[in-house]
Amino acid sequence: MQNESEVPSNKPEIVVNGAVIRFAGDSGDGVQLTGQRFTSAVALAGNDVATLPDFPSEIRAPAGTLYGVSGYQLQFASKDVFTPGDSLDVLVALNAAALQTNLSDLKPGGLLVVDSGALGAAQLKKAGYATNPLEDGSLSGYQVAAIDISTLTRKAVTPVGLSTKEAGRCKNFWTLGLIFSIYDRSLDTTLSFIAEQFKKKPQFAEGNSIALKAGYAFGTASELFHQRYRIAAAPRNPGLYRNIDGNTALSYGLIAGSVCAGRHLVLGAYPITPASAILQELSKHRHLGVTAIQAEDEIAAACLALGAAYAGAVGICCTSGPGMALKTEAIGLAVATELPMVIVDVQRAGPSTGLPTKPEQSDLYLAVHGRNGEAPVCVLAPATPAECFTVAYDAVRIAIRHMTPVIILSDAYLAHGAEPWLVPDVDQLPKFEQTALPPTELFTPMLRNDVTLARPWASPGTPGYEHRIGGLEKDYDTGQISVDPLNHERMVRTRAEKVARIADDMPECRIEVGASQGKLLVIGWGSTYGSIREAVAQLHAKGVSVGHLHLRGLCPFPRGLEAVMSAFGKILVAELNSGQLAQLLRAKFCLDIKSFTKIQGKPIRTDELMDRILKESEDYS
């Protein structure tokens, strides 16, 4: 259905495979919402899409500052996309600071849409410009559309009766309308979103709708844009789809796990960026047996999750690096008491407070080794936002089947990044095996399952299984406290073996894309999936002997890893830290492993990894 403002355009239409767009502006400009709405619209139209929201940790930094710039990048295409893209086809800069900080990512000849109404002398000065870039020739390498968006928005929405300040806040929707016109998109879903979102504030609903339509009309009529672009739908498996970001997918996976286990989910969490959205999401679903408790601190959050696990619920906590550090003792207690618990670490750049909103994969050592004593746990990492669902579901399944804490390493990029998701059929989710309790006369708290070595999960309220458990070492047979030296060693080795056997319960590792044997194997984990896949696929298509392996299991490593690695002459691990997985692999397999690292609070770019892959391949030959 065509909206009335979507007048037929007589501009020529050019078919392209895809585009990379970034919206950038002040952190109060509504840039994130703009990006989300654009993502939703293109996904609904059948494109594949990958996103990269990038925002400061200040809620509303002082207007016009360089550090207050918020950005939302997305790549959408008529084929599968795995990354939000390296360089931009379109940059939308809503103020001078956004122009200053983002221009270098725009492709030569790319389209720059800039709000000329936000390039006043004071704003330019604050953004570090000595002269107006629209006038000094510095933008000559780009296709520049300088539009006084601020003024045009105000004029368009004035009849609604919004104040000047309120009218100015509609400019994100004006801009969205403009970009919709360039990419020939219907306004319908956005208009219904606005109606729903602002239903309690009809003036804002009307203002934003008018702004959206006005931007669209401007784009259609303006001579600044010579053509429209058409990006066809991507081929997809049939089924029901929706967009999902990593934090939501992770929350859903945890709920699905507890529902399928037939147990309550008890979440303990303390608000922390970028994990708070999981606490907020889980808080909504009490009718599905979810109790989400905002604890007094990170330690209490972990302890209450563990207490809930002891009492028979699925105990969950979600946090980020600093909170993870505080939870280490409680996770050690979960190891000692062998209770099922899932700890989600949505990693951000550290150390300490670090870069709270930026992604990094630097908690790997902490997850694998960061506890006192010999305290192995299972560590899993999703590779994409949608995969957060399956990994979270699997974490619950493994925790219960193997009676162990499981750590999920997500990160800020996965948390906020979104992609289309084939909604799973609940009846098709893998079923859980939950070991029945032994007869009471045979019961001890440490009576282990022969296959998994898991101990029985006897919860308070169950008659005949009363027992005491805690952080003190336990006798292998009776489960009572024991200080016997040989017993301690046996228990340490048994707990380690129990975690090692989880590998039997995970898929064997396999090559994602590219060669399955040859010169170079690139290994990654977590959110770097898209960049590595894209880099390897492109070079492999050009004849480079390179393959991509992506690890979901970081402790234990999946079965078959050594065989896959041995089929290549050289191994390169790409990760967003100083080489933590590379180090773990070297230690485990005594191999000469190369490391590609990046620690800038930003994802790996496909092109920078391709350069390195080429270099490693050349060195090899």
Added chain:
Amino acid sequence: MTMVVETARLTQKDFASSDDVRWCPGCGDYGILSSVLKVLPELEIPKENFVWVSGIGCSSRFPYYVDTYGFHSIHGRAPAVALGVKAANPKLSVWLVTGDGDGLSIGGNHLMHCFRRNLDVKVLLFNNRIYGLTKGQYSPTSELGKQTHSSPFGSADRPVDPIRFALGCGATFVARSYDTAGAHLVDVLRRAARHRGTAFVEILQNCHVFNDAAFEQITNKASASANQLRLENGKPLVYGEAKDKGLALDPATLSLAKVENVGSNGSSKSLMVHDESSPILAQFLASLSFPEYPVPLGVLYANSLPTYEDQLHHLDIQAKETARGGLQALLKSGQVWQVPAA
């Protein structure tokens, strides 16, 4: 699912575990254990529905000696563990054992939040005014200037008062007794057990190895009656061997003042009458400083307020009213689109 099994009346023996009790011979903890074991069978709660949760310290070994479910957790965190236990299964009768270090130093934060939430758990704080299991360092209840292994020149820390802390945090039941008090301790524990909400009991406990006789003047038979103010709801505040001393409200200083020769059992009308439901009176009582005043024992404060579990139940009702279907409905919520089969 909890099975309710009709069982023969339980006895003390049913609750004593087979574990060797590993406290030092002569420790005050033995007296507390014995009083607890007297109370538990009276409560007519099936054994499997009891959970004893503790942190770290001498007192925190307690769960091993009670034959119910028990969780010996980490230092200071028992209230947080208990919160999780109750969130998972509100029907359980959960008892916390903590000490002055565990509960008021490393775990002070969790105890505070336990009180303000009014989680339906019983908190027994064994106060011996010393770190015992780590061998004799000063604790948050040690007196100013206390010389210990970690304060050879005397501690520079002012002590915290457990009762005032609990009242300040909004605890709905606050009581005090001591390790060798026998029937008094049993009575207080019984009252605590029957309170809905967080029931806090400070139990003065003698560590004869590292802080012997810390409460000697209060607990020894010779001076007990002069130094103990045994509280009874609705009765005047009297103490002394002949119950001839009492406390009256002094409006001039807004405090409790001593009254001598009040006649038998405090018949004098001017005496303050104990009212457990009065938070103000509880504060007055908690503020009495020993040895100038006697130490109040018994229930200082008891008030009925909705528990944390009541609030969760309320949320359940709300959630059911606004529920939008099951798991499948959740997964396909939001804007969805169908890709048809080719």
